[in-house]
Amino acid sequence: MSISRRDALKLTGAATILAGTTLVAKEEQKKESFKAPIPPKTNPRIVVVGGGWSGLSVAKYSKKESSNADVILVEQRTQFISCPMSNLWLVDKVDLEYLTHDYLEAARENNYTFFNAAAIDVDKKNKILHTTNGDIEYDYLVLAPGIEYDYSCWTDDVVLERRLRQEYPAAFMPGSEHLTLKTKIKNFKGGNFIMTVPGGNYRCLPAPYERACMVADYFKHKKLDAKVILLDENNNVTIKEQGFLTAMRELYKDYLSYHPNSKIEEIDLDNKKVTTEFEEFEFEDASFYPYVRGGKILEVVGVAKDTVYNKLEGNIDYISYEAKGEKDIFISGDASPMGFSKSGNTSNTEGQYVAKIIANRIKKNLPIKWISPVTICFSAVSIYPEHAIFIHSEYAYDKKKNSFGFATPITSENWRGKDGLENAKGLYSWANSMFIDMFKK
Ligand SMILES: Cc1cc2nc3c(=O)[nH]c(=O)nc-3n(C[C@H](O)[C@H](O)[C@H](O)COP(=O)(O)OP(=O)(O)OC[C@H]3O[C@@H](n4cnc5c(N)ncnc54)[C@H](O)[C@@H]3O)c2cc1C
Structure with missing residues (x-):
């Protein structure tokens, strides 16, 4: 269909009016900007x-x-x-x-x-x-x-994105997403529950594996005929691999199935099917964790x-x-x-x-010497009883790669027996001390 000159003029007119409206709105916004109700600045x-x-x-x-x-x-x-x-x-x-x-x-x-x-x-x-x-x-x-989520790794279709966000949230940002996921887990009657591990440097490397283990243990404890299907875009567990892989194998053989190299190619929510390069998975319920961005x-x-x-x-x-x-x-x-x-x-x-x-x-002093961030990360692998694993490391800069890597990793990946119980205690003491550090004097 061609467009007439008159239509074109009408459209240009509309565009001009729109642009004008935006400008006016911006001007009004400027006029309306107001000071926050806090005392005036007297110090830096x-x-x-x-x-x-x-x-x-x-x-x-x-x-x-x-x-x-x-x-x-x-x-x-x-x-x-x-x-x-x-x-x-x-x-x-x-x-x-x-x-x-x-x-x-x-x-x-x-x-x-x-x-x-x-x-x-x-x-x-x-x-x-x-x-x-x-x-x-x-x-x-x-x-x-x-972070924010970046669903462009899977789709440009905003209808699908909206459904993924609303019906199958990742729950890697706190709030309603977590409430939705908890309700899903509690109400799950059986079948496949899909979870995913994204590529890129996603929020909390061990958390998707920890979560898969927690949910598998929950299903096991409830004696459900249910399985967590963990689709990992990476070629292996990205951190504390030994600890997670042995736990998945030894504790959750019938409740958790781990699939590395599983980049998702299609998510069909109507038919509840996920397709990766090599396989197709049906699911009863799911939580899809996409890439992250700032x-x-x-x-x-x-x-x-x-x-x-x-x-x-x-x-x-x-x-x-x-x-x-x-x-x-x-x-x-x-x-x-x-x-x-x-x-x-x-x-x-x-x-x-x-x-x-x-x-x-x-203080107008010289720049301070670089101080490495410290990663201390405990992950639970079972709840009945509570067992955990952990890693502690600082970072070093690799000039050739122009990137940072773990410099001093200390890990405890044996979740069995006394070690696992001690690590679980460590998990709670770490969290308690962090809450005190952030919220108390
Ligand atoms: C399930 C799960 C388990 C995890 N387990 C561990 C663990 O065991 N150990 C560990 O060390 N880490 C863990 N993490 C990772 C940890 O939560 C994050 O790395 C950490 O929260 C990052 O801190 P942040 O301050 O950068 O971002 P956040 O903690 O997300 O804080 C960002 C804040 O900015 C606010 N904000 C954003 N935009 C605006 C704006 N425009 N105006 C005002 N406010 C804004 C947000 O509301 C938010 O409160 C876990 C994460 C998840 C999801």
């Missing part, structure tokens, strides 16, 4: 976006390192729910209270301001953070927004780039954590691009280091 101000494992650590340690600074933590949620330990909550080993923590308490204990709002943009020239609850001036800005605010602010691992992670200098070409803006936690294990402990230690860098900048 550090504003942190994102109250997750990294942002909470940046806020607390910034106040410790720079006691005269005015520290503001901007978080869109009203309460903190932990992803670490949530796999145990899915199978009723801990309750929701154990995972839930109070932002106001963290701010009171550590003498900073908690500001409940979503960051929407940054005026980099004038050093102003725009939020849904008003504008905040900053001297130093830290973006720690964590939080959207990075892209909005113009400080995101594609990496060898994922799309749109923080575009920062690996040593100073400062955004390239953007002085005084830093990025920390899972949104950073270094290829570290995207874990809570890593994010916490990165947050402490970023707080030191900013303190040094305030």
